Each structure stands twice: as structure tokens, then as C-alpha cells.
Amino acid sequence: MGLRAYQILTCVSFFVLFPVIHCWGNDGHVAVCRIAQSRLREAAADAVKQLLPESADNDLGSVCTWADHVKFHYHWSSALHFIDTPDNLCTYQYNRDCKDEDGVKGRCVAGAINNYTTQLLSYNSASSSHSEYNLTEALLFLSHFIGDIHQPLHVGFTSDRGGNTIDVHWYTRKQVLHHVWDNNIIETAEERFYNSNIDGLVDAIQQNITTDWADLVKKWETCSANNTACPDVYASEGIKAACDWAYKGVSEGSVLEGAAGQLILMLASLEI
DSSP: OOOHHHHHHHHHHHHTTSSSOOOSSSHHHHHHHHHHHHTOOOHHHHHHHHHOOOOGOOOOGTTHHHHHHHHGOGGGGGGGEEEEEEETTTTOOOHHOOOOOTTTTSSSHHHHHHHHHHHHHHHTTTTGOOOSSHOOOOOOHHHHHHHTTGGGGGGGETTTTTTOOEEEEEEEEEEEHHHHIIIIHHHHHHHSSSOOOOOHHHHHHHHHHHHGGGGGGHHHHHHGGGGGHHHHHHHHHHHHHIIIIIITTTTOOEEOOOHHHHHHHHHHHHHO
16 A cells, blocks of 8 residues: 555544544544545555445545444454553553553554554555455554544543543533544534535545645654654544543533533634
8 A cells, every 4th residue: 555645544634633623433534534535646546446345436435434333243353443541641652551451462543553554565565466464454444543543532541441431411412421522523513514514524624734734734744763653643642632622621421512512613613
């Protein structure tokens, strides 16, 4: 698949993360993948087209939630969607935190990004036609996990499992805090600002990429130390955002509306 394709996926995740608020349910993942695919260079676009299943009709966004659905078949993959960090430290360390519930190292979303990036870099190598990897699945996993790692509560606290045990109200609707950040914020923003249409959100992000955020693109595309993947950077940013936004001022039964809700929606509308 190559370095450029990976960088575009990473870059677009940042586009949706800052300043748009982070939400990674269905529409969040679809937005990341559709914007990423639209910005691929020719070689990377051809690789993605060849790797996508025929049923996708060359639309990466249409299969960007595959990794969520396949958890029920690939039970081993469930731990790869998130990272649990020590409560209230608001920091992430790979050696300390990237492990599953059994303590197996590397089994977290950061480890998965490293793994599937390595697999995809074998694309078009001399032995790619006889690769030991399923590169279609690698593409779908990587596309999804790049989105997941940028949703703050996918890098959350251990005791509440990334906000999954905290019940709150999103306006009048009772929800789990994690679900609010996965789905409710972006769905409410789409309803209020984009006629309940994901295409309007995607178009707004695309326009900001070429205008307000244009000067930031190069920085977003560049990995530190010339690495292809930088999931530790994303995870560190994610837990900081979780502390600064998702967890801040929230407790069991909190009502997320009023000034806090309007601020979130203002950010989600891109009108800042």
C-alpha cells in the first residue's frame, strides 16, 4: 500500500480531530475513510482499489466499520480497538498500557496500528502475491483503528473502561459516556448543521483542509523520526483530550447540555 496511503489516513484523522470534536461511530469512521481515499495519490488509490472487496465498489468508507462487525467472529480483535490507561494520570506509555486484559503486550489499538502498517508495507513487494498476510483485512483494520485511536475515550481510564460504565444524559437521552463521544455528538451536529447528512459534514471538512487548515497539513502528514506509524503520539494526544474534554466535569448522571453541549456542537459544526 505504501507510506503515502498510510500518511493520508493518519492525516485525515487529525483533520477530524482538530478542531472538529472527536466522534467515532458509524459516521465518524465513514468520514475518515472517504476523505482519506479522496486524497490518495494515484499509486495508493490503485492499491486501495485492488485491495477493497468487490462489494465495496471502490468506496473505502462503505467498509470502514467492518472491524467493529467482525469482532463477533474474530474475538481476538476486540482488545485492538482501545487502550486503558491508569485512572487520572492523563498519560499514556506503550510499555505500560498497550496490553490486553490478560497482560499480553502489544494488544491494543496502538500495537494494532503498528502491526497492520507493517503488513501493508509489504504490498507490491517481490513476494506480495504470496504474502502471508491478508492485505485486504489489514487495510480495513488499519483504516478503522486510525479512527478509533483519535476518539479520546478509546484511550481512556481503566476503571470505567473508557467511559463505558459512566451513565450520563445527552440532553434528554440517557446514554453511556463512551457512546456520546462515539455517536451522539456527531449525529446531533449532523442534524443541526448538515440536514442529517454525512456528506455535508465531509464536505465541510474537505473545505477546511484546503483553506483554514492548509498550513497544518504537512505537519499532520509527518511522523516523528521518519517513522511510518506514530500511534504512540496519537494515543498520548487522545488521553489528554479525554481528560480535557470527555471526562472533565462529568460524573454519573451528568447532563451534557447547556453551555457544555453548545460548545461541543459549535466545535462539531466547524464554525469556529
